[in-house]
Amino acid sequence: MSKPLIFCLPGQAxxxxxxxxxxxxxxxxxxxxxxxxxxxxxxxxxxxxxxAVVLAATLANPDDLALPLLFTARGLREQGAGQVLxxxxxxxxxRQDTRFHSGEVVTSAVFAEFLSRLFDGxxxxxxxxxxxxxxxxxxxxxxxxxxxxxxLARWIVAHVSAPLIVGPDSESEQxxxxxxxxxxxxxxxxxxxxxxDRDVTVEAPDLSRWQGRTxxxxxxxxxxxxxxxxxxxxxxxxxxxxxxxxxxxxxxxGDAYQTLQAAGPAGIVxxxxxxxxxxxxxxxxxxxxxxxxxxxxxxNAAG
Ligand code: R5P
Numbered sequence: 001m002s003k004p005l006i007f008c009l010p011g012q013a014x015x016x017x018x019x020x021x022x023x024x025x026x027x028x029x030x031x032x033x034x035x036x037x038x039x040x041x042x043x044x045x046x047x048x049x050x051x052a053v054v055l056a057a058t059l060a061n062p063d064d065l066a067l068p069l070l071f072t073a074r075g076l077r078e079q080g081a082g083q084v085l086x087x088x089x090x091x092x093x094x095r096q097d098t099r100f101h102s103g104e105v106v107t108s109a110v111f112a113e114f115l116s117r118l119f120d121g122x123x124x125x126x127x128x129x130x131x132x133x134x135x136x137x138x139x140x141x142x143x144x145x146x147x148x149x150x151x152l153a154r155w156i157v158a159h160v161s162a163p164l165i166v167g168p169d170s171e172s173e174q175x176x177x178x179x180x181x182x183x184x185x186x187x188x189x190x191x192x193x194x195x196x197d198r199d200v201t202v203e204a205p206d207l208s209r210w211q212g213r214t215x216x217x218x219x220x221x222x223x224x225x226x227x228x229x230x231x232x233x234x235x236x237x238x239x240x241x242x243x244x245x246x247x248x249x250x251x252x253x254g255d256a257y258q259t260l261q262a263a264g265p266a267g268i269v270x271x272x273x274x275x276x277x278x279x280x281x282x283x284x285x286x287x288x289x290x291x292x293x294x295x296x297x298x299x300n301a302a303g
Contacts, residue, residue, distance in 0.1 A: 004295060005048055007076070008056040009068055014275065015284065016056040019087060022288040023295075025054065030075075032068050042071040049080035052295050054087055055119070060251055060274045062092035066114070073118035083120050085294055087287060089273035090249045091124040097131040097138075112138035121294040123287055125273050126220050126248050130171070142297065144290030148220075148248040148271050148283055149175060153182025155269065155281045156216055160244055164213035166235075168192050168202060168227045172219065179218050186210060190231055200226040204234045214266065215243035222247035222270065225256035232263040242266040248283075250276035 005028040008016035020027050028046035035041060053076050059065060069086075076084050093111035096104065112135075115122065121142040127135055135143040156163050156179070163185045167176030169192035180187035188210075190202045207215065217231050228245050235243050242265055250270035252260075257278065260268060269280035 002051055004052040004054050005046060006054045006056060007072070009065060009072070012056050012058060015058060015089065018284045019054060019056055019287070019291070022285060023054070023291060028053065030072060032072070040068050040071055042068065042075055044075045044079050048076055050082045052083045053081040054085045054291060056087050058090045058274055059088045059092040060090050062111070070118060083295065085291060086115065086119040086122045087291060088122060089125045089283060089287065091127045094128040109138050116140040123290045123294065125271070125283055125287070128221060142294060144294060146283065146286045146290065147178070149178040150182050151271065151281050151283055151286060152179050152218060152246055152248070156183040156185070156246065160214050160216055162213045163216045164188070164207065164210045166190060166215045166217050166231070166243065168217065168219050168231055175220065176218055190234070192227060198224050198226050200230050202227065202230045202234050204238050207240055214241055216246055217243045218246045220247070221249045221251060223251040223253055223256065225252060225260040229260050229263045232260070232265045236264060244269070247271070248273060250274045250278055252276055
């Protein structure tokens with residue numbers, strides 16, 4: 001059996017290199033650039049006929065990446081790739097999972113259909129599932145999901161003494177509990193009200209029974225960072241020690257990172273599903289086993 005070929009979208013070579021090392025694969029080359037008029041040029045430069053192919057593409061900025069993804073996946077098929085898997089440590093377009101107002105497009109379902117037609121399988125980390133129970137509810141291709149909670153818990157154990165894990169809202173409770181159990185720490189959740197994209201308030205519970213512990217705020221996505229920022233301000237305002245902020249997906253849109261830093265947390269650390277200066281928790285090794293499983297699954301099905 002030949003080694004898998006690992007391709008990536010522009011700017012994602014670090015992810016592709018890590019996957020190639022971990023999968024004992026070979027790096028495939030492709031050229032993607034923009035014409036002056038904004039259209040994409042895509043050329044598959046490595047022979048991929050009958051090879052198992054992994055496309056490394058974390059999907060922060062999904063609108064910019066959608067057409068390059070389409071052209072690349074179609075190009076790989078045209079060149080005869082045997083199997084094309086998508087490894088997207090961050091998977092976008094899961095928030096609009098219902099029609100809140102008439103006329104709204106349920107973009108999560110459309111995006112899932114778009115990707116499911118292009119790829120033979122997807123591996124991702126902690127997709128933002130709320131009304132969907134599992135990715136399989138909307139993705140018709142095989143999917144594997146990695147949970148970042150154990151890696152977050154290990155980081156907390158190694159870096160924070162006497163932590164108290166704090167979730168931003170009741171929705172996060174189950175996930176926060178998993179992190180807390182992994183870290184051997186108590187946990188609590190705040191109550192959050194979001195009135196708009198950038199209008200978030202949170203209410204801190206009474207933490208006095210955990211005096212002497214360092215609050216560790218954990219969240220799956222840090223996007224505008226309004227949630228984390230409000231939580232840091234709330235905790236500090238109530239006289240608790242500055243919390244450590246731990247997030248899985250470091251989206252940090254616009255000036256979100258600077259805003260959060262200005263709120264005065266004890267530190268900010270994120271997983272490396274989205275490249276960012278705050279990355280401090282390596283999640284990529286956890287992707288390897290499910291990728292191998294999906295590659296084998298196809299081979300076994302063919303045999
Ligand atoms: C919400 O359900 C998520 O768990 C996060 O709390 C949310 O996505 C954070 O968004 P932002 O950084 O924009 O406040």
